[in-house]
Amino acid sequence: MQLHQFRHSAFCEKVRLVLAAKGLDYTVVEVTPGLGQLELFRLSGQRQVPVLVDGSEVIADSTAIALHLERHHPLPALLPADPAERAQVLLLEDWADTALAGGCRLALLQAAGADPVLRTALLPDATPAPLRQLVSGLPSGVMGGMGEAIGEVFGPQHRRQLQGNLEQLAQLTAARPHLVGDKLSLADLAVVAQLSLLRFPASSGAPLAGRGVSGIADNPVLEPLFNWRDQVLAQLAPG
Ligand SMILES: N[C@@H](CCC(=O)N[C@@H](CS)C(=O)NCC(=O)O)C(=O)O
Structure with missing residues (x-):
C-alpha cells in the first residue's frame, strides 16, 4: 500500500495511526503542495491528502480509508460490533x-x-x-x-x-x-x-x-x- 500525504497533516496522521493499529506495512509518498496536488488529482480525481493506493484501488478521505482498511483487515477491530x-x-x-x-x-x-x-x-x-x-x-x-x-x-x-x-x-x-x-x-x-x-x-x-x-x-x-x-x-x- 502507498499513502500519499503531507507529513504534518492531522488527517494523514489519523490514517498512519489506523495503519499502525492494524500492523500494516505501507510506503509514504510525500506530496508537494501545488504541483504534487495536480498529480494527486490525476491519480484520485481530487486534490486533498490523504490518498491510499491499495492494489488497483485508490481511496481519498481519511474516513473512507479507515473504513476500507476495516473491511479488508478487520483485526484488531477499530469499530465496535455493538x-x-x-x-x-x-x-x-x-x-x-x-x-x-x-x-x-x-x-x-x-x-x-x-x-x-x-x-x-x-x-x-x-x-x-x-x-x-x-x-x-x-x-x-x-x-x-x-x-x-x-x-x-x-x-x-x-x-x-x-x-x-x-x-x-x-x-x-x-x-x-x-x-x-x-x-x-x-x-x-x-x-x-x-x-x-x-x-x-x-x-x-x-x-x-x-x-x-x-x-x-x-x-x-x-x-x-x-x-x-x-x-x-x-x-x-x-x-
Ligand atoms: N475530509 C478529508 C480532509 C482532508 C484535508 O483537509 N486535507 C488537507 C490537508 S490536512 C489538504 O489536502 N489540503 C490541501 C487542499 O485542500 O488543497 C479527510 O478526512 O481526509
Whole structure:
C-alpha cells in the first residue's frame, strides 16, 4: 500500500495511526503542495491528502480509508460490533474531523503567525532553502497581519470553545483509557491525530516535537489529555 500525504497533516496522521493499529506495512509518498496536488488529482480525481493506493484501488478521505482498511483487515477491530457503541465512535470521529479539526487548524495557524520556528518547521520537506529562509525571516508586521486576519475567523469565543472541548476530553480520558467502550477505536485515533496540531508529538521530530499552540500546549489543566494522547501513541509505536 502507498499513502500519499503531507507529513504534518492531522488527517494523514489519523490514517498512519489506523495503519499502525492494524500492523500494516505501507510506503509514504510525500506530496508537494501545488504541483504534487495536480498529480494527486490525476491519480484520485481530487486534490486533498490523504490518498491510499491499495492494489488497483485508490481511496481519498481519511474516513473512507479507515473504513476500507476495516473491511479488508478487520483485526484488531477499530469499530465496535455493538451498534450503539459503533454509532458513538462514528459520531465522535466525525466531530474530531470537523469541529475539533477546524479549531485545531486555526489555533495552529494563529500560533505559527507569531512563531518563526513553528511556521518554518511546518513547511514541506521539499521547500527550497531560499523560500524557507524567506518564510522564517518575514517581518513581524507581515505575520502580525496574518495573525489578525486569522484572529477575525478564530476569535476569543472560538478559542474558549476549543479550550472547553479540550477540558471535556481531558475529563473523559481521565475517567477511562478509551473514549468509547473498553478498546481502542477509530474515535481515539481521530482525536489523537487532531491533538498533534496543538502539541506536536515526538514522532514529528525536532524542532516541532513538544512545540505547539501556547496557552494550550503548556496549559497544566490539559497536561493529562496530552499524556493520554502520548500513551495511545506509545501503544501503537513499532516494537
Ligand atoms: N475530509 C478529508 C480532509 C482532508 C484535508 O483537509 N486535507 C488537507 C490537508 S490536512 C489538504 O489536502 N489540503 C490541501 C487542499 O485542500 O488543497 C479527510 O478526512 O481526509
